Amino acid sequence: MKRGIVFILIIMLIPSVYAACFDDDNGINYKQKGFCKDNNDNEGTDFCRPGELIEYFCHDGFCKAQMKICSECEDGVCLSKEADDIIEVNRPPEVDLFVLTTPGKTEVVFKAEVSDLDKEMVVYTIEFGDGEKASNKPNVIHDYKTNGTFNVVITARDASGGITTFSKEVIIEEQKMVEIPKDKIVEEKKAAKKGFFRKIIDFFRGLF
Incomplete structure (x- = not known):
């Protein structure tokens, strides 16, 4: 008499710990x-x-x-x-814009953070205030050609047409090299040299 082996597979359904x-x-x-x-x-x-x-x-x-x-x-x-x-009800996108400037430099780093509570696709544009702009780039380095105060605006739009706009001011003050005329440099060196010898003469005069 042959005996068969029966395998019983027990499947346990484990409930999810939490709902989404x-x-x-x-x-x-x-x-x-x-x-x-x-x-x-x-x-x-x-x-x-x-x-x-x-x-x-x-x-x-x-x-x-x-x-x-x-x-x-x-x-x-x-x-x-x-x-x-x-x-x-469509909830518009949420946006934020972080700006990193370096004193005396015209290059500015922009970091955009864009999200949508309804999980829709969002497109956005950063306008740098000088006529230039960039689209859908979370990290951008922009070089300003002139000094001044610029109003930077980021505009985000979701798939349902919801729009959010956020702006920040950026101040550009470039450090400029000041060129000193050569003749002025020579005159200043002569004056310094003359003053040095005058001090020596006055010193020895004080000894006698």
Whole structure:
């Protein structure tokens, strides 16, 4: 009599330690005030504006927002019974611009930081204030041709048309070499030499 060996494969489903996005009113719920947060630190709490409700909810692992027409809204809850007129709310890009200047130099280093809370593609342009510009470059070295104060503007636009503009002033003061005429240098050397011998003569006169 032959005996077979039976292998039993046990598959255990281990639940995820945490969700990518958390919404305490379980999604889109206009009748309950909720709080939404995802693992990218995007967060929001349902709130009212005149004639509308801003509802935060999880979508594809991210916390997003939409606007619902609501004539009676109170503390993040829609009390009226309008039709579900929904308008998606686009959050514009977030931008920052860091500037590194060196005293006496005309070259300036610009570092752009651009992000979008809705995870949309963002394009941006840096205008240096002297007619020159650069697009979609996080690190740029720009050489100014003249001294002065320049208003540097960075403009970012996301895929939904949201625009954010940020500006900083840059002051350029180039150190210039001052050329001294040769005849003046010679005269100063002669004067220094004459003064040296005069001191020696005066010293010996004081001894007698």
